[in-house]
Amino acid sequence: MSISSIFRYALGFKTLGRGVLKVQKFSDTFKMARFKPKPDDPLNPPLKSGVLLKEIMSTHYLEGRYVEGVKKVAWVSSGAPVEPLRALGYFVVYPENHAALCGARKVAVEICEEAEKEGFSMDLCSYARTDIGSAISGKTPVGKIPRPDLLVVCTNICQTILYWFKALSFYFNVPLVIIDTPFIFDDMEEHQIDYVKRQIEEMIITAEKVAGRSVSFKKLRKVISLSKEAAELWFEIIYSGRAKPSPITAFDTFVHMAPIVGLRGEEITVIYYRKLLKEIEGRIKKGIGAIKNEKKRILWDNLPVWFKLNWLSRYLASKGANIVTSTYTLQWGELAPMIDIDRPLESAAKIYLYPLLNRSARYKLETMKRMVKEFDIDGVLLHSDKSCKPYSLGQIDERYLLTQEGIPAILIDADHNDIRSYSEEQVKNRLDAFLEII
Numbered sequence: 001m002s003i004s005s006i007f008r009y010a011l012g013f014k015t016l017g018r019g020v021l022k023v024q025k026f027s028d029t030f031k032m033a034r035f036k037p038k039p040d041d042p043l044n045p046p047l048k049s050g051v052l053l054k055e056i057m058s059t060h061y062l063e064g065r066y067v068e069g070v071k072k073v074a075w076v077s078s079g080a081p082v083e084p085l086r087a088l089g090y091f092v093v094y095p096e097n098h099a100a101l102c103g104a105r106k107v108a109v110e111i112c113e114e115a116e117k118e119g120f121s122m123d124l125c126s127y128a129r130t131d132i133g134s135a136i137s138g139k140t141p142v143g144k145i146p147r148p149d150l151l152v153v154c155t156n157i158c159q160t161i162l163y164w165f166k167a168l169s170f171y172f173n174v175p176l177v178i179i180d181t182p183f184i185f186d187d188m189e190e191h192q193i194d195y196v197k198r199q200i201e202e203m204i205i206t207a208e209k210v211a212g213r214s215v216s217f218k219k220l221r222k223v224i225s226l227s228k229e230a231a232e233l234w235f236e237i238i239y240s241g242r243a244k245p246s247p248i249t250a251f252d253t254f255v256h257m258a259p260i261v262g263l264r265g266e267e268i269t270v271i272y273y274r275k276l277l278k279e280i281e282g283r284i285k286k287g288i289g290a291i292k293n294e295k296k297r298i299l300w301d302n303l304p305v306w307f308k309l310n311w312l313s314r315y316l317a318s319k320g321a322n323i324v325t326s327t328y329t330l331q332w333g334e335l336a337p338m339i340d341i342d343r344p345l346e347s348a349a350k351i352y353l354y355p356l357l358n359r360s361a362r363y364k365l366e367t368m369k370r371m372v373k374e375f376d377i378d379g380v381l382l383h384s385d386k387s388c389k390p391y392s393l394g395q396i397d398e399r400y401l402l403t404q405e406g407i408p409a410i411l412i413d414a415d416h417n418d419i420r421s422y423s424e425e426q427v428k429n430r431l432d433a434f435l436e437i438i
Helices: 003-034 050-066 083-087 095-104 108-117 126-137 160-172 190-211 217-242 250-256 258-262 267-286 306-318 327-334 344-353 361-374 395-404 424-437
Strands: 073-076 091-093 150-154 176-179 296-301 321-326 379-385 409-414
Touching: 003 050, 050 091, 050 250, 050 258, 050 267, 083 190, 083 217, 095 108, 095 126, 095 258, 095 306, 108 126, 126 160, 150 160, 150 190, 160 176, 176 190, 190 344, 217 250, 217 258, 217 267, 217 321, 217 327, 217 344, 250 258, 250 306, 250 321, 250 327, 258 267, 258 327, 296 327, 296 361, 306 321, 306 424, 321 327, 327 361, 361 395, 379 395, 379 424, 395 409, 409 424
Parallel strands: 073 091, 073 150, 150 176, 296 321, 296 379, 379 409
Antiparallel strands: none
16 A cells, blocks of 8 residues: 555545535535426436435445555455455445446447457447456546456356456456356255355455455444345335335336445445435325326336436336336345344355346246236336346246236347347337237
8 A cells, every 4th residue: 555545545535536526416416406307208306315326326436546556456246245345345346337337328339349359249248348348448437447456256147257257357367256156946955055155255265365454253244234234225115116106117226226236235325225215205105106197017127228228217107107126126135134144154155146047037937926916017028138148048938928827028129238239119119019018
């Protein structure tokens, strides 16, 4: 840790940068207070908590610009056990979160092309291409992503991410920790839990060596308790969509999920979700829906189409359709009851074994059927994601089986981050046909 790095961090991040963000927050709050939707806008005013969300995530990425040489940096996959890293004081970067931000800002294709120039196929996950392209070129809408000192990847979402992180390890020449999670067909078995637990223990040893310090189990318990509370709050937020009219859309949750993914285990995440939940509960009491004229309620399956969130939200709302929930955002809250603060590593092994994509297609189908009943869903919209094959696998059969049980379902072809694999006219035609059916 050099004096120049500390000075840069103190001046650029803590003093000037955060000061600018406070001014920006004041401006955003003022604009939100004066915001009035147009009479023909199918959406009600956005959640005011979004102002705080913008500040939180901007602060995170701002710190990343100046953190090198001050804190150790770990890049982790979204399904990796992050809590020990936070307890060790790592600054944590989620490449998938950053890639989603690039997609929402509509710069993902430009960055993907940097990876494609180096031979990475267009058929590869567009998150991976965005992340690798950013690493190669330095291009990012957030100024700078800090170089990693450690990489941690977990195979519970797909195998692509394993090779993606191997490519990053080769490029940055830093240690890579792999948490291998056996696929769960029915229920987890003790030997599977022990297998993953041992790998988490080995991860901690490696992380301690890189950090130059030992983990404090008092600190680890605190981080895990924050993760648990944040996940419980997120679960409540997701399930607020059961109210009629729904106070939120799935598009809201796609945006507001950023802290539960990227800042899990941080106190600010708990503070934020308490505020967001309070605002949502206020909407429910007043009977305010996220859209003005909710007639139909839809379940979304798979990743968002990040570059078309606004268009999809407004187009569906104009037809009286609200996508009130999704299988994607549910994953970050439904496993909260499994978090055991007194048995942190064993419960972590269970939690990171159980994500939706590490379980059978039958389990995903049963999850959708359950959500259809709980949220009083009129139809299911399955996003067949060109470059996320694990999530899209089985959707044709799932659509057929849902319709056999009287649940209308339709597939739309797109991609979560690459607009080159998207046809608005085709999507619009399919949405119109679907809305006529339901």
